[in-house]
Amino acid sequence: MTVAIVLLALLGSAWLLAVIEGWMATGRLSPAAPLFNGLAHLGRESIVPRSPDRVFFEAAPVLLLVVAVLGMAVLPLAPDLIIADLGTGALFINAALAYVLVAVIMAGWGPDGAYAMIGGWRFLGQLIAYSMLIVMPITAVAMRAESLVNTAIVGSQSSLWNIVYQPLGFVLFFIAAMALAFRAPFDLPTAEGELGGGVDAEYTGVRLAVLRLARLTLVVTLASATTVFYLGGWHGPLLPPWAWSLIKTLAVAVSMLLVGRYLPRIREADLMRWCWIMGIPLALVNIIIVGLLILVVP
């Protein structure tokens, strides 16, 4: 039952995101468009490139989708609305999201195309930049909660949300999450103007539909993680817990999409430089500040 509810919430959020994305791009609010687009993809011919690594080519979109769903499985929507409240939930989400890289590399290598391959390996470089900024802010969050259990992490924010308690960590995590979801301005692996779609370029038909869905789901999962780690999860007045979770998740996801619209794509070298020269020291400072706060403030 819980599984069904969470999956439905995930799918619904992905659909809403697709509607909002379409709205931002075309200025028309058409709730049925994602559905029709998806169906159209199913109807279209699914072209396979000339000499693909078939296993990777077929597996990559599915793996991406599975990873996004697995990440969502350990995030609570409400105190008891969680598929698996693991003892190491905050670590598990890292583990699941690490496979986004694997999926992108597979999608890049599989079709045997230059654009896709460059896109896939670009994402490896991007990982070197963002991965520390995912892990380190979560460390600080877990420090405050004194637990890796995600429900305990939300519980620790009942009086004060982490976005106030550790704003630095929130900013770093938000940026890193966008880089992880390879949304603009971090869409180096799929850069439309540079690689003509990159890892997406060779996918058509059903596979493209799965890939699109997987990418939207990934955004929802990351937004949900941001909500759980920094925005107090289900906490909020009046409305029921699950509603708060969904509202916050959608707000974060939409802001991720919005930020990308107003920024040009970042250079890979710049991303790497800023992440390592500024991001990681800042993340360490964040850990130290949180540690001091925990010790000083009872």
Next chain:
Amino acid sequence: MYAQAFFVAVFGLAAIGFGLVVFRTSSMVRSALALLFSQTAVGCMFLAMQTEFLGVLQIMMMATEMSIMAIFMVMFMMDPGGLGGMDMSHQKRFSIGAGVSAAVVAIAIALLSDWGPLADQVPDAEAQTRALGMELLGRSMMIFETAGITILTAMIAATAVAIPVQNLASKNDKESSE
């Protein structure tokens, strides 16, 4: 208990299967990703053996490590796509002998030893994580810190070795030190 044995065996077989694929496929990226899935299966075995923290950590670390492995494979192999069907191995018989005998010895020891009374219960994941943390920052702190320093040293050393040499003299030095 049977369930545990079942899952350990299934993930173990997956690990072995992918481990074999590593050296049997000619495509280098496949080889690296097969190793990744082998390591992931090992991580799942940890989970099946109720060692959640280590299992999740293994699964997480290996994704990145093996992807980096994959790009180095593509860089440094003659035939990364495996389309040429080159044979990239030597001293095959000796290697098989060594591998089999090592495995047989280890299996024999595993089978013949008296393992004594075994523990039925372990603490749950949360308690384990807490206890491991206490261990890391208590009795084993020295080891933990040493490991950290070693990683830092290795990072610096690897970078120093990998960046291009500036002049011929230092290049010769490095070659001889290798």
Next chain:
Amino acid sequence: MTAVLIVALLIGAILFGIGIYGALSQTNLVMIMMGVELMLAGAMVNLVAFWRFLHPEAYSGQMFVLVVMTVMALEMAVGFGIAIARFRAKGSVEMEEAEDLKG
């Protein structure tokens, strides 16, 4: 319980054997490192099994696994550093072509 321990140990042993085979039979430095990784994985399986079934109260067992993971990362970092340097100098990381390293 013994059955699970034995199964885990068998799998560890076989992984170790495959690792040895790979490390000895491959000619490419990167492939050799893969063999080493598999050997370490086999060792880790054993360590976890021992911790779980023999000494669940001693967390230095888990600590040991963490150290092995560190060693894996170290091996990768240093190995790739050497591979890059060697490839830059010689254009190859094949062991057959590394005669100059013979003492």
Next chain:
Amino acid sequence: MIEVTKDLPRSADGLQMDWLEVPFGPVFPGLPGGLKLTLTLDGDGVTEGQAISLVGVTSKGDNVEESEEMDAETFIAYLSAAIPLAPVSYRLLACLAIEQAAGLEDDSANAGARTGALERERIASHLGWLAQLGRQLGFAWLTQRASTLQLQVREANRDSLAALEPALRTLGTRLERTPLLKSRLMGVGILPTESSGLRGPVASAANEGGDAWARLWQRLAEISASLDLIKSGAEPELPVLRDVGDVSGTGEATVDTPRGEARLSLKLERGHVKSYELDTACSHHIGLVPKLVEGQELGDALLAVGSLDLSPWEVTS
């Protein structure tokens, strides 16, 4: 393996790797359609590259008459249709050249309207370039904004241009305030002043640093200047050829098109264009591409090519 790698080219980092020759275009989201860029890629870096146009106009027409009847009007229509990215400029160019060949005096009555049309096209063309830049950078807002404005400007009269003026002028402020944009464009595609064959905005930007950032600002400044010109000048009107009759003669004209100066010299025989010679800015700029992309990262190389605002239609062959 030594045998395999010893002949491979060495990258900048000293590792011998396989290089890929990858085509970009003629239909590529980040480049103007019709332009084919062939880049040799070393991973994410470009080691060499060259650009050709697949749709260029012919620079020289000798004995045009033989193939088809080319009276003055047809020639004007032909030239402006051949260059769909700047039809008005080339229409004007053809008109001027033919009028000069016919020995007509400069027409002060029409000059204002013609300048207005030219400047309006300049604004529209630069807006189109901005939209292209946005597409290349994945900067959706810029693409949307610039292409909407471009559509409105193209057919606008003075009043509607005046209504659009605030939007056009704030575009610059807005871009200046966009984070990451400056660091993305600064130092990309540097063309020093002494580079040969620079014309138009690319030439003016060479004095300001000569990178893509300078070219962006040069184009924005030109949009502003054109707005001022139109405001003080006459209502923009499409250039129409004055009655030249069945005259003969030779004429030469120069028009500062949005992409730089274009020259046309032609020979008129009894009101028919006998031969012509066209010299456009883009045919010079396209030759700069190999030097611009060499040794750059892929994204920077494409940006550098994009910042030239190459119109493959204007590349003469």
